[in-house]
Amino acid sequence: xxxxxxxxxxxxxxxxxxxxxxxxxxxxxxxxxxxxxxxxxxxxxxxxxxxxxxxxxxxxxxxxxxxxxxxxxxxxxxxxxxxxxxxxxxxxxxxxxxxxxxxxxxxxxxxxxxxxxxxxxxxxxxxxxxxxxxxxxxxxxxxxxxxxxxxxxxxxxxxxxxxxxxxxxxxxxxxxxxxxxxxxxxxxxxxxxxxxxxxxxxxxxxxxx
Numbered sequence: 001x002x003x004x005x006x007x008x009x010x011x012x013x014x015x016x017x018x019x020x021x022x023x024x025x026x027x028x029x030x031x032x033x034x035x036x037x038x039x040x041x042x043x044x045x046x047x048x049x050x051x052x053x054x055x056x057x058x059x060x061x062x063x064x065x066x067x068x069x070x071x072x073x074x075x076x077x078x079x080x081x082x083x084x085x086x087x088x089x090x091x092x093x094x095x096x097x098x099x100x101x102x103x104x105x106x107x108x109x110x111x112x113x114x115x116x117x118x119x120x121x122x123x124x125x126x127x128x129x130x131x132x133x134x135x136x137x138x139x140x141x142x143x144x145x146x147x148x149x150x151x152x153x154x155x156x157x158x159x160x161x162x163x164x165x166x167x168x169x170x171x172x173x174x175x176x177x178x179x180x181x182x183x184x185x186x187x188x189x190x191x192x193x194x195x196x197x198x199x200x201x202x203x204x205x206x207x208x209x
Contacts, residue, residue: 031161031164031165032089032090032093032161032162032165033090033093035086035154035157035158035161036086036087036089036090036093037086038154039082039083039085039086039154039157039158040082040083040086040087042082042150042154043078043079043082043083043147043150043151043154044057044079044083046079046143046146046147046150047075047076047078047079047143047147049143050075050140050143050144050147051140062076071124071127072127072128073127073128075128075144075147077124078121078124078147078148078151079147079151081117081120081121081151082117082151082154085113085114085117085155085158088109088113089106089109089110089113089158089162092105092106092109092110093106101165101166101169102166102169102170102172102173103166103170106162106165106166107162107163107165107166110158110159110161110162111159111162113158114155114156114158114159115155115159117151117155118152118155118156121148121151121152121155122152124148125148128144128148129145
């Protein structure tokens with residue numbers, strides 16, 4: 001039997017909706033890992049965009065920036081802090097199971113790392129953008145602003161994702177607890193059911209003998 005032409009668009013829409021739902025669910029479930037990856041890569045990409053084409057970002061330029069580091073003008077510490085922050089949060093997230101994700105080290109460590117890095121970046125921004133006589137070009141200056149905003153946004157994102165993950169795991173634990181209590185209530189509420197099962201088991205054992 002062939003399918004009608006009128007039903008094809010409807011099936012296509014349902015299939016696309018199903019695929020979109022699955023992708024969104026996967027992204028929400030993998031949000032901590034995806035955010036860590038973004039936190040490790042985006043600041044370095046923005047720092048590279050803020051540099052001049054004659055000195056692209058590489059291990060050599062990173063080493064040079066570290067040797068000539070100045071808190072008021074150097075920007076290499078912003079992506080390094082993001083990298084360290086994401087590495088610590090990822091390690092804690094990897095070693096946590098459901099109960100510890102619900103109320104445990106993941107949310108606490110993510111909050112501490114994010115708040116401390118936000119304080120550092122905010123303090124640094126007051127020095128970096130306090131100099132109105134900077135000779136930076138418009139594009140490079142815009143990339144620097146984007147770098148600071150990206151670090152701040154990703155830091156807040158870590159706290160939000162950790163909190164949502166904690167709430168999701170708490171809901172799972174509540175559902176599991178309710179299921180266990182429901183099973184226990186059923187057992188206590190129907191004692192004759194267990195007696196019947198025991199009698200049937202005894203009859204089966206006698207017949208086998």
